[in-house]
Amino acid sequence: MNVSALREWFPILKQQVNGYPLTYLDSAASAQKPVQVIEALKRFYEWDNANVHRGVHTLGSRATEAYEGARAKVARFVNATSEAEIVFTRGTTSSINLVAAGYARTMCREGEEIVLTPMEHHANLIPWQQAAKATGAVLNYIPLQEDGTLSLEDVARTVTSRTKIVAVSHISNVLGAVNPVKGIAEIAHRCGAKLLVDGAQAVAHGKVDVQELDCDFYAFSGHKMCGPTGIGVLYGKRALLEAMEPVEFGGEMIGHVDLREATWKEAPWKFEAGTPIIAGAVGLGAAIEVLNQIGMDAIEKHDLELTAYAVARMERIEGLTIYGPTEGRIGMVTFNLDGIHPHDLATALDAYGVAVRAGHHCCQPLMRRLGAQATARASFFAYNTEEEVDRLAEGLYRAKAYFAD
Template structure:
């Protein structure tokens, strides 16, 4: 993959920060947008802007065609069996909350179990905490190993015949490693439970086949995969989505409304009340076109190679501590540098044009597992090059010189 040419497709990356070329290493938080996505959004607002499903005029028809076309692209992209298994949401957080608020509260009762791990993003913890409180279910955590991962044996021990839901990240946003979700899905199904997968960090980097994984629900966000902000997807197996009740009510999601009762449209529209995220969905469709044109296999290989290169170079920096396993990282590395506070480190790196993330990364239980209040995360994507890594390493060494005492 010629990353120098790909980089040119991202207008924002052509700027300088404090006199240095922008080395954007925060794609795990939000990826940049290629010109193809930007132009698609511009074209929609300039040529096709109208509400969907309602108007019979030309603009309404074109907008509806583009919106529903984006749904078909998503279904093909993740290998869903049916287009109606794709629900457009505001993002991964909204998707998980929909399942926790609708499905979990309907099927869980006192004494039932919801199983997660302590490595999860808060968006895959808080909804289950609330569902457990509302239903009397027990929230259980798969124990973590020293490096922050968990073993399949521990997962199997934790999932019992009382378990109703298992919810696990496909790839950790702190460790950058993939969890064995297909194996966990098999265990969950053998115990009579369903599995929800947080795919926010996996969908940008690897091919995802929800049927091959045999997951019951899969959630992801558009903005992490070169699409717009404010658009996300909930995939759910048709049988489960059909039995679930909507949690938002209003226009567009109804079949019939009386004064005291109403009935809902069929899938997927019963979960998309009000004016949907039309431009966001169309922009997400353009992002999928872009990623497929490059090839997910090519993107995965590039991201792994660049991450491995960064890790090997970072090992040479004295007093630098990396978190998580050394092998199998998908596009990110989380670390601390001696006694330098992560926010101070990120601030100094910014003066050298390097954008990274500092904080608890919405993973406070995992931070506590490592005995850290915060860490620094550098994340890489298809538009990053070895020159970005070299600029990052240069800035790290300059930061050590600036603070002098790092031990």
């Protein structure tokens, strides 16, 4: 993979910040957008902008074709069995809430179990807390190993015949740990439970094949895979989507309406009430074309190697603590530097043109498990280089010297 050529697709990376070349290491929060996505959005609004599924005029037909064409691209990208298994949402959070409200609240009973892990993003924790409160279900947690990874032995001990749903992240947004989703699915299904996977951190770093994983639901966001903000996806096995109730009601999701009753369209359209996120879907389709052009295998190889390089480079910095596994992690390094608050550290790095994340990363229970109120996080994508990791290390040395004075 030619990273230098790839960077030319991303105009935002050409700027300077505080007099230094921008070193953008916050792709886990939101990946940057290539010109192909920017142009796709511009072209849609200039030539095809109209509402979908409603008008028979030319613009309406073109907009509908572009919107449903994007759905087909997503279905192929994750290897869904049908385009009807792809629901467009506002993002991962919206997708998980849809399952928690439309599936868990109708399927769970008092005393039954919802199984999570302590590493979950709040978006894959709070919706299940609310579902448990509404149904009387019990929340159980798969314990973490010392390095923050999951063992299938612990999964098998935690998931029982009373478990109705298991919800886990594919890749932790703090630890960079890749969870054994396929093995978790086998255990869950053996116990009669369904598996939801939070794929927000995974879809941009390697191939996702929902049939091979055999997950029941898979949620992800467009903006973390070079697409626009405000568009996301819920993949669900068709039978499960058909059994689920919608949680939003209004135009376009209906079959028949009279004054006292209404019926719904089939999935996925019954979950897309109102005017959908048309341009966002078009932009997501363009992002998928870009990822396919680069090659997901090539992206995965690059991101694994760059993450390993960053871990090795940063381990040499005295007083720096890295959280999570030292091997097999992908896409990020989360750390603290002794005596410097993560927010101060991120500010010092920004003064050197290096953009990293600082805070609890929407994972407060995991922060407590790590014994930290907050951490800094450098996260990578295919457009990042070893030279940028070196700039991060240099920035950390500069910050260390500054705060030591």
